[in-house]
Amino acid sequence: MARVPRRVLRRLLSVGEDSDAVVAAAPPVPLSGVFRRFWPYTRGGRRWLVVLLCFSLIGPVLDGAEVWIFKIVVDDVLVPRDLSPFLWIAPAYLGLVIGSGVLGFADDVTSTWVSERFLLALRADVFRHVQSLSLGFFERRRLGDVLSRVTGDVDAVETFLLSGVANALYYVVEVGVFLGLLFYLQWDLTLLALVIVPLFWSAARHFSRLIKDASRERRRRSGSLSAIAEESLGNVALVQAYNRQGWEERRFERESVGKFRAAMTSARIRAVYGPIVEIIEVTGALAVMALGTWKLAQGQLTLGGLLVFLALISKLYGPLRDLSQLSNTFYAASASAERIIELLDQRPQVVEAAGARRLGRARGDVEFEGVSFRYPGTSRWALADVSFRAAPGETLALVGASGAGKSTVAKLQLRFYDPDEGTVRIDRTDLRDLRLSEVRDSVAVVLQETLVFHGTVGENIAYGRPEATEADIVAAARAADAHEFIRLLPEGYDTVVGQHGRTLSGGQRQRLAIARAMIRNAPVLLLDEPITGLDARSGRRIMEPLRRLMAGRTTIVISHNLLTVRDATRIVVLDHGRVVERGTHEDLLAHGGTYAQLHRLHAVTDHSTFAASPSNGKVRS
Numbered sequence: 001m002a003r004v005p006r007r008v009l010r011r012l013l014s015v016g017e018d019s020d021a022v023v024a025a026a027p028p029v030p031l032s033g034v035f036r037r038f039w040p041y042t043r044g045g046r047r048w049l050v051v052l053l054c055f056s057l058i059g060p061v062l063d064g065a066e067v068w069i070f071k072i073v074v075d076d077v078l079v080p081r082d083l084s085p086f087l088w089i090a091p092a093y094l095g096l097v098i099g100s101g102v103l104g105f106a107d108d109v110t111s112t113w114v115s116e117r118f119l120l121a122l123r124a125d126v127f128r129h130v131q132s133l134s135l136g137f138f139e140r141r142r143l144g145d146v147l148s149r150v151t152g153d154v155d156a157v158e159t160f161l162l163s164g165v166a167n168a169l170y171y172v173v174e175v176g177v178f179l180g181l182l183f184y185l186q187w188d189l190t191l192l193a194l195v196i197v198p199l200f201w202s203a204a205r206h207f208s209r210l211i212k213d214a215s216r217e218r219r220r221r222s223g224s225l226s227a228i229a230e231e232s233l234g235n236v237a238l239v240q241a242y243n244r245q246g247w248e249e250r251r252f253e254r255e256s257v258g259k260f261r262a263a264m265t266s267a268r269i270r271a272v273y274g275p276i277v278e279i280i281e282v283t284g285a286l287a288v289m290a291l292g293t294w295k296l297a298q299g300q301l302t303l304g305g306l307l308v309f310l311a312l313i314s315k316l317y318g319p320l321r322d323l324s325q326l327s328n329t330f331y332a333a334s335a336s337a338e339r340i341i342e343l344l345d346q347r348p349q350v351v352e353a354a355g356a357r358r359l360g361r362a363r364g365d366v367e368f369e370g371v372s373f374r375y376p377g378t379s380r381w382a383l384a385d386v387s388f389r390a391a392p393g394e395t396l397a398l399v400g401a402s403g404a405g406k407s408t409v410a411k412l413q414l415r416f417y418d419p420d421e422g423t424v425r426i427d428r429t430d431l432r433d434l435r436l437s438e439v440r441d442s443v444a445v446v447l448q449e450t451l452v453f454h455g456t457v458g459e460n461i462a463y464g465r466p467e468a469t470e471a472d473i474v475a476a477a478r479a480a481d482a483h484e485f486i487r488l489l490p491e492g493y494d495t496v497v498g499q500h501g502r503t504l505s506g507g508q509r510q511r512l513a514i515a516r517a518m519i520r521n522a523p524v525l526l527l528d529e530p531i532t533g534l535d536a537r538s539g540r541r542i543m544e545p546l547r548r549l550m551a552g553r554t555t556i557v558i559s560h561n562l563l564t565v566r567d568a569t570r571i572v573v574l575d576h577g578r579v580v581e582r583g584t585h586e587d588l589l590a591h592g593g594t595y596a597q598l599h600r601l602h603a604v605t606d607h608s609t610f611a612a613s614p615s616n617g618k619v620r621s
């Protein structure tokens with residue numbers, strides 16, 4: 001019979017089986033591990049931790065003194081009905097209350113300062129760490145979950161380390177002071193009062209495990225919620241165009257309900273825990289009261305003594321209960337700490353070698369030699385034995401069907417990944433031997449998907465070189481053929497473009513990206529499908545500023561669109577990650593292979609675009 005209620009209780013107090021998770025739970029870490037991991041972040045505020053420790057020593061002493069004065073009032077004023085001691089008791093009591101107030105103020109301000117400094121250091125470090133991770137990490141992880149860890153879980157670690165520890169110390173000192181007073185008053189009664197301590201602890205141990213499970217589930221669901229919100233709001237145009245709002249809402253709601261369930265489980269655990277602790281506490285107090293009353297009757301204890309004893313017992317049980325509850329708080333916060341630790345344990349796949357060499361201003365000699373590469377976790381070679389070289393100032397075009405591996409070449413050139421076999425070089429030096437920041441400084445990119453940040457047009461152009469002057473920005477915009485349209489914007493270069501530059505057209509965004517690459521003035525230029533998404537006319541308009549940008553730089557142009565390829569000094573044709581042809585435009589046409597085929601196909605598409613375009617106004621100029 002007892003099994004049924006036990007089963008019900010277990011169901012009520014556990015979070016249940018893990019459903020197919022949007023975001024997986026982080027691996028568990030013991031409390032001591034969490035503590036060791038985050039303790040170094042208290043470095044700047046340890047001196048203040050000592051001050052806080054002093055406050056926590058003084059506070060309970062003042063508290064104890066207030067209770068002791070109460071004993072004197074009962075024994076020396078109330079029982080003998082004599083007012084004279086009251087003349088010193090009243091100012092002493094007032095003094096104690098004022099002292100406690102001042103101490104409370106100083107304690108609040110100092111502890112908040114220490115906590116916030118800790119958070120500042122931790123948050124900055126977590127963010128710095130996440131930024132240092134390789135592209136591969138971001139390609140695998142859900143951004144929303146990472147955001148939720150950086151912003152939400154970090155705060156909980158503070159609870160664990162500082163507030164938690166400061167409170168624990170405070171409670172321990174309180175327990176010490178009150179125990180001392182109690183032993184001084186009546187040692188045998190005190191021992192009786194302490195019988196409940198093991199009960200307190202076993203309850204706390206049992207419940208904190210349950211709390212930890214529920215808290216982990218809550219944090220995991222929070223991560224999932226952020227991930228879903230980020231994905232669906234970030235792609236709102238797609239969601240609305242395909243009428244998928246309902247589906248997105250249901251996904252969001254499923255995680256919300258999961259979080260709600262986890263929150264309810266925690267609430268139930270706490271709600272059961274509270275009364276259990278109270279029952280233990282009252283049992284102890286009743287036992288003490290019974291023995292105390294017997295002692296009062298025997299004349300072994302004064303009335304003031306008994307009253308103070310009972311007051312002190314309640315003062316003692318307070319921090320004892322808080323201490324046991326604190327273990328719940330610790331376990332709840334450690335669920336967040338685990339998520340941060342998992343993030344901090346991620347190692348960038350691409351790391352700068354110790355003693356990496358300086359590159360300085362590169363000449364722009366780019367070389368791939370026998371490069372093979374597989375994306376982490378995949379079995380297919382994205383590039384297999386790829387070799388090519390572009391001398392300074394040359395233009396090399398990478399051509400091939402979708403998925404042939406063209407963008408992967410760009411990622412390796414930027415050292416977002418390292419090749420599994422072979423070598424990528426700039427100026428004859430392996431990228432792995434060079435400083436990472438200088439490798440990337442040597443390259444300017446214009447990507448398939450133009451990245452525009454929320455900010456002014458001027459700021460977006462200067463992103464390529466933050467120290468650029470206004471004149472540099474305008475010069476770059478002119479060269480990119482962007483000056484005219486920027487001038488017509490409501491506030492010119494100070495016009496704020498929304499996130500992803502949604503207030504600009506595709507062609508305008510592309511010209512902004514060209515201006516950004518222009519201002520960077522790097523020796524190597526990577527153009528990844530620079531005219532994708534533009535209609536034929538805009539595509540042709542972009543060609544002129546692109547040619548200006550390419551002049552005097554080593555350019556690797558990745559394109560389906562053979563318009564941008566014709567001028568290349570050398571063309572490399574990729575197929576399923578392998579180089580299948582190489583040569584000039586004329587050579588390859590004459591060869592009649594894959595390139596010639598692509599060229600014929602392109603001529604047809606280009607012609608059909610042209611044929612279909614008059615109604616769209618997309619006429620060849």
Ligand SMILES: Nc1ncnc2c1ncn2[C@@H]1O[C@H](COP(=O)(O)OP(=O)(O)OP(=O)(O)O)[C@@H](O)[C@H]1O
Pocket residue numbers: 139375376378382400401402403404405406407408409
């Ligand atoms: N982050 C990734 N993780 C795993 N596989 C990837 C990743 N990025 C690309 N791939 C795979 O590697 C291969 C080459 O992709 P890549 O993006 O280089 O092709 P591409 O030639 O640039 O294609 P497109 O012209 O369509 O942009 C493809 O099979 C693709 O599925």
